[in-house]
Amino acid sequence: MSTIIYVPNDSAAISIGADQVAARIAQEAVKRSLDVTIIRNGTRGALWLETLVEVVTPQGRVAYGPVQPEDVSSLFDADFLNAGAHPLALGATDDIEWFKEQDRVTYKRVGIIDPLSLKDYESHGGLIGLRKAVTLSGAEIVSEVTASGLRGRGGAGFPAGIKWKTVLDAQADQKYVCCNADEGDSGTFADRILIEADPFTLIEGMAIAAVAVGATQGFVYLRSEYPTAIKRLRDAIEIAQSAGVLGSSILGSKHVFNLEVRVGAGSYVCGEETAMLESLEGKRGVIRSKPPLPAIAGLFGKPTIINNVLTLASVPAIIADGAAAYAARGTGRSLGTQVFQLAGNIARGGIIETAFGITLETLVNTFGGGTLSGKPIRAIQIGGPLGAYFNTSHLGVSMDYESLAAAGGMLGHGGVVLFDDSVDLAQQAKFAMEFCALESCGKCTPCRLGSTRGAETIEKIISGVDVPANKLLLLDLCEVMTDGSLCAMGGLTPLPVKSAMNNFPEDFTGGAKK
Amino acid sequence: MSHPSWSIEEATRVLTPLKNVQGPVLIALQAVQERFGYVHEEAVTLIAETFNVSRADVHGVLTYYHDLRTSPAPTRCIQICVAEACQSxxxxxxxxAVEKKLGKKIDETYADVEIKSAYCFGNCALGPAAMVDGELVGRASVEKVTA
Known part of the structure; x- marks a missing residue:
């Protein structure tokens, strides 16, 4: 009987040798005349354990990791095909504390299944939501999504149901569903992992959105920096087309939905929804003034649902299990689960899906294990390049939209980046301004010019030139950018800058340091 | 990564299947770059004529996006993520260290090896991240990216 071995084909796992591990296992099995079947699953999200090799045994899946190619022969020597003891043995995968303490809802199939097996997908609860959705009216689907409390996971946190209702109520000959997969925030990779590990969940979520509002065409705007995700999603769409999940009759119903992947071209601001629309139309990624809202006049001027990957991928479970089950998780107005991403200088980085309301301390210490370098944590940036830098006095903060806003930050796309005590927050603040200068679309003055002036002013502070006056000037500039920019690029760049100044004043003293 | 040298005939063949694409300019430029490794200046006029848009529109898109380049691709491209998670x-x-080893400056144009700054490959738990000729490298080191 052939033993099944799982080796991830996630691009992060491949980046540290998963392909070589898989190849070595195949070679070694041939050499030893052992019958093995290697399945390339997505990552389970514990990137610190990659390459995580799992063997299917009568007792379930058992894990070994992190496996280097040169470990493979000793794994065979230790009889890992029968769960043999080995220094890299982790026991039953589901019993690993790091996974057990999570609440996987949107990510329930991630790392479990073969990403491109529709059969695997269905046998793990896939398509139940869409099958149900095609029997419901648009209004019924929208009210279910509204009742779930699902908010936009891209960063803005706008209630998905309200957006969908606007598109549902709009009258037009054509409507669109667009998925924003331009996951440009440093420290975030949840969209990429979902697309690589369980692409049918995104496809199903988009199909449900299309059925709900009567859209017949969808686009996924996926960044060029994610070549593996692009290929995998295109393959999955093709499989879904030929299986009748997409196309002229969704699951045999009267609903039509076609889906296309369009690839970005290295512009960060194209993650802003109106710049994304411009880019999808093949133009420069310059943001649009709002109103009109994209829900009324979006892609090619037509009513358009725009949601992030995680928002759309949360929908199948909401429709399948009911809004109440989803809304039972979380806290306050932050309902359901959030897929947090632990990144940067972190010992145990990866994906933590859990209900809102977990503390930052639990995330970075209990799950994350502190810094990779072993030095003390000094700063934590939450929510990407436009998110705030916190110090360790904020470790008690509850990770939800409202609590983070009250603490002077934002959740963003759920990225948490750790820095050890070697970080210089004045340099980080300067980088925030430089990044804005590089990526500004140029439409509005506070962002286009303010970012360059901001970087120059911080450089003066670093060099000790007229420090008190330049700090005041910088704060004034931040106010202009916050209040005067058209979109979040210029509007939120002051957040990392001001939080760095507030939480790490000792780094802004200009030479007369600490 | 070798590319054929620029030819209008080949570019026309690349663009023909895109005739019915809605909003075609960016996709057309990406297709030309994928084929030739860069966007030759003659491609601007060709795309403008093929899709009935102005040359200014095509030029505007070409110069907006970081991915698009107007000089031939180097034989080797090392992209290094310089965003926050990798900074940490x-x-x-x-x-x-890579600049020193190769004797080149980041973000300058060379015919053989280029070092480019990049902003996030989504490999933020296994940084520093780099991409060498399209292959993602985790826990990148000088040795790994210049191997």
């Missing part, structure tokens, strides 16, 4: 694990130092 030493990407600034990595860039300096």
């Amino acid at each position: 694990v030493g990407s600034r130092e990595l860039v300096a």
Whole structure:
């Protein structure tokens, strides 16, 4: 009987040798005349354990990791095909504390299944939501999504149901569903992992959105920096087309939905929804003034649902299990689960899906294990390049939209980046301004010019030139950018800058340091 | 990564299947670059004529996006992520070391090897991240990216 071995084909796992591990296992099995079947699953999200090799045994899946190619022969020597003891043995995968303490809802199939097996997908609860959705009216689907409390996971946190209702109520000959997969925030990779590990969940979520509002065409705007995700999603769409999940009759119903992947071209601001629309139309990624809202006049001027990957991928479970089950998780107005991403200088980085309301301390210490370098944590940036830098006095903060806003930050796309005590927050603040200068679309003055002036002013502070006056000037500039920019690029760049100044004043003293 | 040299005939063949694409300019430029490794100046006029848009529109898109380039692709491209998560694990130092080893400056144009700054490959838990000729490298080091 052939033993099944799982080796991830996630691009992060491949980046540290998963392909070589898989190849070595195949070679070694041939050499030893052992019958093995290697399945390339997505990552389970514990990137610190990659390459995580799992063997299917009568007792379930058992894990070994992190496996280097040169470990493979000793794994065979230790009889890992029968769960043999080995220094890299982790026991039953589901019993690993790091996974057990999570609440996987949107990510329930991630790392479990073969990403491109529709059969695997269905046998793990896939398509139940869409099958149900095609029997419901648009209004019924929208009210279910509204009742779930699902908010936009891209960063803005706008209630998905309200957006969908606007598109549902709009009258037009054509409507669109667009998925924003331009996951440009440093420290975030949840969209990429979902697309690589369980692409049918995104496809199903988009199909449900299309059925709900009567859209017949969808686009996924996926960044060029994610070549593996692009290929995998295109393959999955093709499989879904030929299986009748997409196309002229969704699951045999009267609903039509076609889906296309369009690839970005290295512009960060194209993650802003109106710049994304411009880019999808093949133009420069310059943001649009709002109103009109994209829900009324979006892609090619037509009513358009725009949601992030995680928002759309949360929908199948909401429709399948009911809004109440989803809304039972979380806290306050932050309902359901959030897929947090632990990144940067972190010992145990990866994906933590859990209900809102977990503390930052639990995330970075209990799950994350502190810094990779072993030095003390000094700063934590939450929510990407436009998110705030916190110090360790904020470790008690509850990770939800409202609590983070009250603490002077934002959740963003759920990225948490750790820095050890070697970080210089004045340099980080300067980088925030430089990044804005590089990526500004140029439409509005506070962002286009303010970012360059901001970087120059911080450089003066670093060099000790007229420090008190330049700090005041910088704060004034931040106010202009916050209040005067058209979109979040210029509007939120002051957040990392001001939080760095507030939480790490000792780094802004200009030479007369600490 | 070798590419054929620029030819209008080949570019026309690349663009023909895109005739019915809605909003075609960016996709057309990407297709030309994928084929030839860069966007030759004659491609601007060709795309404008093929899709009935102005040359200014095509030029505007070409010069907006970081991915699009107007000089031939180098034989080797080392992209290093210089965004926050990779900074926290030493990407600034990595860039300096790679520049020193190869004797080249980041973000300058060379015919053989280019070092480019990049902003996030989504490999933020295994940084520093780099991409060498399209292959993602985790826990990048000077040795790994210049191997």
